[in-house]
Amino acid sequence: MHLELxxxxxxxxxHTAIWLPEPRILIxxxxxxxxxxxxxFAPDDVDAYLAGLDALEPYVEQAALIVPGHGSVGSDARERLAADRRYFAAVLASKEPDDPRLADPEQRVALARLQRIVS
Structure with a gap:
């Protein structure tokens, strides 16, 4: 099976993701x-994270299945990419993100850390 790193x-x-083009699976x-x-984790990481989302976008657009290291396997790769971009846009604009992942108290801690990093 052919794969792309x-x-x-x-x-x-x-950080490395894996693209399996035949079944259109993005790990x-x-x-x-x-x-x-x-x-x-640090201010410089924000730009790197946004660039990483850009690097994944062509694969997200084709993916039939997304397999994250944490969370559920799903067919909603586009929605997940959009959610991450909305999250960053809100935090960078000093706004409270509207993100269902924030229902988890641990994710509130992650948000607070990101807000400190970008302030």
Whole structure:
């Protein structure tokens, strides 16, 4: 089976996702979760994370199935990418994100950390 490695620095330097073109499956690693928010650790990580989302977008557009490292397997890769972008846009605009993942108290901690990083 043919596969393609998608290496970027979003979640961590050298983070890698795997694209399986035949079945159109994107194994996203620690990105595009339906239950965990993006987790940059330092100010420079925010731009890297956004660039990582850009790197994944062509595969997301084709994916029949998304397999994240955390969360559920699903057929909603486009929605997950859009949700992560909306989340970053809100935080970078100093607004409260409207994201269902924030119902989890642990994700509130992740939000607070990101808000400190970008302030």
């Amino acid at each position: 998608i290496t970027h620095d979003a979640h961590a330097p050298g 996203a690693g620690d990105m595009l979760s339906d239950d965990e928010l993006p987790l940059p």
